[in-house]
Amino acid sequence: MVDGREMPLSEAAVPVTDVGFTHGWSIFETLRAGPGSDPRGHLERLRRSGDASLIEVPPDAVLRAEIEAVRCKVGTEALVRITLTGDGRRLVWATPLEPGRRHRPVRCVRGEHVDQAFLDGAVKHRSRMGWSVAVRRAGVDEVLFVDGEQRFTEGTSSAVLAVIDGAVWTAPWDRRILPSTTLGRLLRHCAARGIAVHRRGPPAQGPWDALYIASTTRSLAPVVELDGAALPEGDPVGTALMEME
Numbered sequence: 001m002v003d004g005r006e007m008p009l010s011e012a013a014v015p016v017t018d019v020g021f022t023h024g025w026s027i028f029e030t031l032r033a034g035p036g037s038d039p040r041g042h043l044e045r046l047r048r049s050g051d052a053s054l055i056e057v058p059p060d061a062v063l064r065a066e067i068e069a070v071r072c073k074v075g076t077e078a079l080v081r082i083t084l085t086g087d088g089r090r091l092v093w094a095t096p097l098e099p100g101r102r103h104r105p106v107r108c109v110r111g112e113h114v115d116q117a118f119l120d121g122a123v124k125h126r127s128r129m130g131w132s133v134a135v136r137r138a139g140v141d142e143v144l145f146v147d148g149e150q151r152f153t154e155g156t157s158s159a160v161l162a163v164i165d166g167a168v169w170t171a172p173w174d175r176r177i178l179p180s181t182t183l184g185r186l187l188r189h190c191a192a193r194g195i196a197v198h199r200r201g202p203p204a205q206g207p208w209d210a211l212y213i214a215s216t217t218r219s220l221a222p223v224v225e226l227d228g229a230a231l232p233e234g235d236p237v238g239t240a241l242m243e244m245e
Contacts, residue, residue, distance in 0.1 A: 001066050001092045006073075009093055020085030024127035027055055027084050030216050031181075033067050033094070034077035041181040045124060046082060052123045055084050063092065070094035079217065083126070101217055103242055105233055106141035107225040108213070110204060113145035113153045113176070120175040121154075131156040142213055144204075144226075147176075151201030158213035158221075159183035162202035163237045165209070171201035182214045189244040195237055210235040219245045 002012050020026035027049040029042040043060050050057035057063075063082060071078045071094050078094040085091075111134060119125060134143045135156055142155040152160040153171045159180035161170040168190055173179040190197050202208065211223040211231055220242050224233045 001070055001090075003090050004062075004066070006069065009095070012091060012093060014085065014089050014091070018085050018087045018089055020083070020087065020089065020126065023086070024125070024129070025053070025055075025086035026126040027053055027124055028126055029082045029124065031067075031080050031082075032077065032097070032216060033071040033080045039064065039067055039080075041184065042082075045179065045181065046084070049123045049125065050084065052119060053086070053125060055086055056088065057084060058090060066090075066092040098217065102219045103221055103245075104218065105222050105224040106213060106218070108142045108144050108155070108223050109138045109140050109227050110146050111143040113147040115176060121177045122173070122175050122179060124178055128156070140225075144213070144223075146204040147201070149201070150204050152204050153177050153201060154180075155213050155215075158215040158218065160202065160211075160213055161186070162206075162208040162211045163235050164198075164202065164207070166237060167196035167198055168237065169198045169200065169202040169208075172199040180214060182216055182219065186214055186220060186241055186245075189241050193240060193244075195240075210238050212238055 014021060029046045031039050031042045043063060047057045067080050070092055071080055074094045074096055077097055079097050080094045083091040142158055144155045144160050145153045147153050154160055154177040161168055171177055187197055212220055213223060214220050222234050222238060224231055
């Protein structure tokens, strides 16, 4: 759907003059839609991103209706993406879920965490060419960022968490990084299971029982290679959290 008009995905477009195209001035959300799912967390984050980036966000009722409309065109469950541009255009589209992506092990490298100059890291915007290029150059699934204290902050499209001595370690949502809706759900699983959580950021050099990333499309996925070195795949805590997903 483009500005509320339904069409095949192959026909969806914005003008080449739209600032979302010319300057990357746009915000977005990616979510799983299906029976029992609730996009509330994603819509709340989209609204925060809109406030920070001066992009108007439509009422939740409009977005919820369009999410459901495109989801129904795909099937019972779908991956739905919402994009809002600085010129006021609204795109909501759906594609089938990729079979086997959920919990699939990933290969990663470390990279330097750099704070953004004008928009803080809690804004989910489309100006991410540098991150995409870094992933492609390294030939991996994700780059995991490391701050000046040598702790993981986040990945190029994921949250980072580690299990250390049976406890989950992950970075605080201190405006440097994007608050992850998937990680939020996993932390609620931790509370339900009585698993301790430390919001200090996992030490980037380890040691860990296991290292993971978390995202909408992958859920919780074990990191099995870091900077070319093999890592152990999974642990009892990670396995328990995956079972709750």
